Amino acid sequence: MSEKPEHDSKTEEATEKRLREASEKGNVPVSREAGTFASLAAFLLASVLFLRDGARRLLDAFSRMMDDAGGWSLQQSGDATVLFQAWVGACALFVGPILLLILAFGLTAAFVQNPPRIVLDRIKPELSRISPGGGWTRLFGSRGQIEFGKAAFKLAALAVILGLLLRSEGEAAIALMMGDPNAIPDRLLAAVVKLLAAVALAAGVLAAADLVWARLSWRRELRMTRHEVKEEHKEAEGDPMHAPIGGA
Numbered sequence: 001m002s003e004k005p006e007h008d009s010k011t012e013e014a015t016e017k018r019l020r021e022a023s024e025k026g027n028v029p030v031s032r033e034a035g036t037f038a039s040l041a042a043f044l045l046a047s048v049l050f051l052r053d054g055a056r057r058l059l060d061a062f063s064r065m066m067d068d069a070g071g072w073s074l075q076q077s078g079d080a081t082v083l084f085q086a087w088v089g090a091c092a093l094f095v096g097p098i099l100l101l102i103l104a105f106g107l108t109a110a111f112v113q114n115p116p117r118i119v120l121d122r123i124k125p126e127l128s129r130i131s132p133g134g135g136w137t138r139l140f141g142s143r144g145q146i147e148f149g150k151a152a153f154k155l156a157a158l159a160v161i162l163g164l165l166l167r168s169e170g171e172a173a174i175a176l177m178m179g180d181p182n183a184i185p186d187r188l189l190a191a192v193v194k195l196l197a198a199v200a201l202a203a204g205v206l207a208a209a210d211l212v213w214a215r216l217s218w219r220r221e222l223r224m225t226r227h228e229v230k231e232e233h234k235e236a237e238g239d240p241m242h243a244p245i246g247g248a
Contacts, residue, residue: 014222029218037207042105061090157202
């Protein structure tokens with residue numbers, strides 16, 4: 001018997017017991033787009049809060065190192081290590097808060113979707129995951145079509161956003177190049193923030209739709225046949241926990 005008739009016979013919504021067992025086995029609805037949106041939102045917030053001041057502190061640190069080049073002795077190999085550590089430390093102070101914010105947002109997006117759970121069965125190797133037939137089905141099946149639609153949406157949204165941004169900022173950029181060079185960093189940062197805000201908005205719309213689709217798809221995959229529902233009810237009625245108190 002083929003899989004499709006069996007799948008078509010699963011017309012009943014999954015019971016709470018079926019949903020709970022699936023979750024315990026690590027089979028939970030997950031949206032990758034939610035993580036992408038969280039990362040973009042974190043980078044946008046970091047650009048507003050840290051990027052301007054952090055970049056200035058980084059440039060000041062590098063400028064002090066270059067201005068005091070004679071104070072750095074490079075006669076021994078250890079001297080080069082000290083100089084390298086100073087450069088790495090300055091970069092870490094600039095990049096560290098941004099990475100921590102992105103990490104915090106990413107973990108929050110994962111935990112909000114599903115509570116953390118270690119399931120060893122999910123990391124066991126399965127031949128079905130590397131099967132050519134299974135890969136073909138994933139690529140051209142309904143899941144593959146959804147992924148293609150999401151990729152097309154991303155490409156179209158990015159093209160529209162870039163077009164609108166170039167249209168609104170093009171003349172200002174040309175005028176800026178002919179004006180005060182000191183105003184370029186602030187203007188460039190403003191353009192980056194505007195771009196990130198537009199991209200994050202599009203990613204948020206996609207993430208919301210993907211969250212809904214992931215949960216609907218998950219519940220559809222866990223649907224049961226009427227026979228399975230009846231068998232589960234029989235097991236529940238035969239459970240001692242459900243037996244009446246007392247007896248003959």
